[in-house]
Amino acid sequence: MSEKKILFLDVDGTLIDYEAKLPLSAEKAVNMARENGHLVYICTGCSKAEILQRDFRTMQLDGMIGANGGYVEDNGEVLLHQSISLEDVRHIVDWCNQRHIGFYLEANSGMYINDYFLTDGPEAMAKYVLGKGKKIEDIEAFKSNSVNQYIHLPTEQLYRDDVNKVSFVLHSYQDHLDSIKEFPDLIANTWGGKDEQALFGDLGPKGITKRHAIEVLLNHLKMDASDAIAFGDAKIDLSMFECCGYNVAMGNGGKEIKEAADYITTDVNDDGLYNAFKYLKLI
Known part of the structure; x- marks a missing residue:
């Protein structure tokens, strides 16, 4: 997988652990993948205010999907923001x-x-x-x-x-x-x-899902779903898996997400993201 890919990372239980700590290996993996020309976006149920409270240290991202797909941002540009009336x-x-x-x-x-x-x-x-x-x-x-x-x-x-x-x-x-x-x-x-x-x-x-948000972003970037890789640990991430070309479940993930995955990596605190990036030759 040496050609340019777009990576969508769930946050809690995937990128960070359940104490909201970012493993050093995950930070390293994300930065290395971007250095290799891949795009990395978080795709989370959290809203932007919650994400801004996370300590991501030196980790850099290309943008975010928040609120389970209600908010899409690409390099500071807001592509979608659907709120409740x-x-x-x-x-x-x-x-x-x-x-x-x-x-x-x-x-x-x-x-x-x-x-x-x-x-x-x-x-x-x-x-x-x-x-x-x-x-x-x-x-x-x-x-x-x-x-x-x-x-x-x-x-x-x-x-x-x-x-x-x-x-x-x-x-x-x-x-x-x-x-x-x-x-x-x-x-x-x-x-x-x-x-x-x-x-x-x-x-x-209604109509807001991680899948819909990914499709909005892919359309904006003029990228194909076959170049998209999703990483998740929970049932809410299944909609990501429906539209990405390749899907990775965390070792700490639930039964349903593992059954839907193309590959199951190790736990979030056992270098799960880094090991998956290595396996996929993203780094």
């Missing part, structure tokens, strides 16, 4: 508050939380990290720090028109099922811990 955001905020559910609004400007997330969020985030096999030495300190990246606002300031996606803590799986009925014009997903246990629900605009 103010009316729908108001509906979601009120629905969650009525059910005493903690949520965060994901916008490019920041991540905004309600009162209930101050109690719901730390517990759910701890379950998420522990479920991915990580050890938390001081659980109370972890919970206390887990909300530092969010901006707590009163309800009237949560009615916003710049929201890409909303994630909310599931008190039970029924909350997700009820959200499907309550918001028929939005797409409802779940995400979470071990074996993708449903810890959070999320809501976003």
Whole structure:
């Protein structure tokens, strides 16, 4: 694979580990691949504000797909940005508050939380990290720090028109099922811990997928899907796999993503990305 390729990297569990740390080998692999003329984009459920909080050290990227496909950026140029309507955001905020559910609004400007997330969020985030096999030495300190990246606002300031996606803590799986009925014009997903246990629900605009975003970017760059390689670890990454010419699952990935992959590399913290790039002769 010496000809120019375009690489799409999921972030959590693929590029970085579940403690949001970038392995040195992954940083090296990305920089080397770009030096060899390949293009590298992250393709994540996170919004831009969340990505800007990550410590990517010296790693350079060509752009990003965020909000599970709702936002596409190429070298600083915004190609696509589809947000949830103010009316729908108001509906979601009120629905969650009525059910005493903690949520965060994901916008490019920041991540905004309600009162209930101050109690719901730390517990759910701890379950998420522990479920991915990580050890938390001081659980109370972890919970206390887990909300530092969010901006707590009163309800009237949560009615916003710049929201890409909303994630909310599931008190039970029924909350997700009820959200499907309550918001028929939005797409409802779940995400979470071990074996993708449903810890959070999320809501976003219909028609928005990682696949659609990749197609928008490929069309803009005038590149073919056969030159695209996707790297992922979770069920949400399957839509990437549907449109890329070659697909790599992480060793720490779930059953479904591994079954759909052309190649399974090692775990994210066992030089997974570097080993895959080496195998594919990208570096």
